[in-house]
Amino acid sequence: MHAQQPGCDILLTNGKIIDGSGNNWYYGSVAIKDGKIFKMGTNLSVTAKKTIDASGLIIAPGFIDVHTHLEGDEASDPTAKSFILDGVTTCITGNCGSSNVDMAQYFRFIDSLHLSINVGSFIGHNDIRKEVMGRVNRAATTAELQQMSSLVDKAMQDGALGLSTGLIYIPGTYTKTPEIVTLAKVAAAYHGIYATHMRDEGDSVTEAIEEALTIGREARIPVEISHFKLSGQQNWGRSKQTVAMIEAARKEGIDVTIDQYPYTASSTSISTLIPDEILADGQDSIRARLTTPRIRNYVTTSM
Ligand SMILES: [Zn+2]
Known part of the structure; x- marks a missing residue:
């Protein structure tokens, strides 16, 4: 008499499993039950309501796209096909200093849409500065800096992943480094991350990287440099210099990472x-x- 085999909803068979932990890939099967991985391995003995032959395909956890700008488009396609069909199941938005200011309200809105992807968000420095100071071209007063700090604090309590800056955009361009250090410290207290669209990605890129590293060092916060690149033909090849700066900073103990576009162009607003x-x-x-x-x-x- 056969023992009753455990049942699952979906069985993916014969795929190359890349488990996302850094392990080498191996051929195997993954059993899914109630929306969760139930079993995985090379010789699974399970019954399934549905079996999908994954021969010649990779079975991997969903990718996390760390740099998106979803704001304004969330409701247009709740199935988020453009992400899902690329294997992306989690999107991080609120980048480049631009986000919703009220994170609790934003996450309630996201939940109400029942999207097919998970969404995380940074709190954007440009938007909290506009909320407190408008678009004025000057340093923040002590009171204004306190107000901005409280907004970052509230956002972190509401689940923001950290602070993002967009230092080529208004009013980020009017902001000096110490203001960002102060706000990054608030995010750091919640184990947040500092993600930055740096002040310059062209001729002054090394100064901009130095600024990002200074913020990481002084606020004791992990730094993520967004869309790490070199703008302008005269700067082509300087990645030898800029990548070396990142490697040196990591050796120094600064937790700095970078992300990149998978293409050789960039885009932003004409302003x-x-x-x-x-x-x-x-x-x-x-x-x-x-x-x-x-x-x-x-x-x-x-x-
Ligand atoms: Zn950007």
Whole structure:
């Protein structure tokens, strides 16, 4: 008499299993029950409601896309096919200093959509600075810095993964390093991460990397440099220098990591071509400046 074999819902057979822990791949099967891995191995003896032959395919945990900008598009396709079909099951948003300010409300919104992907978010420095100070081109006062710190604190309590900056965007460009160190310390107290779209990815890239590392060192926070790249043909090949800086910092004990686009282009908004001081304050101020012939001429020649 045969013993009753344990049953599962889905059995993936004959796949190359890459378990995500750094182990070598091996051929095997994965049994799934109630949405969870029930058993895995080379010779599974289980019955299944559905068997999928994974010959010639890889069976791996879902990928985590650490750099997305989902804001505004969450509801457009709850199945998130563009991610799922690439094997991505978790997206991290709120990058480059841009996020929702009220994280609790944001995560409730995400939950209400029943997306096919998991979503995590950073709290974006540009948005909390705008919330407290608008788009003014000056340093924060002590009171303003305290208000921003409380917003970061609240976001971390609500589940944010850390602080992100976008230092080529307004008002990040108006922000000096110490302000970021102060806010990064708040995130660090919750074991958060500091993710940065650096102040420069072109001619001054080494100074920008130094700034990111300084923030990591002084706030004692892991640093993730977003879309690590070199802009401008004159900078091609400088990765010998920039990658060496990251390796040296890691040897020094700074927990710094980088991510990269899988293609050789980059994209952002055209406003980054306009000098920072022209973009201060509200739309009316910007428009008024641009009607002055002298300023208009300055903007067009500097683009
Ligand atoms: Zn960015």
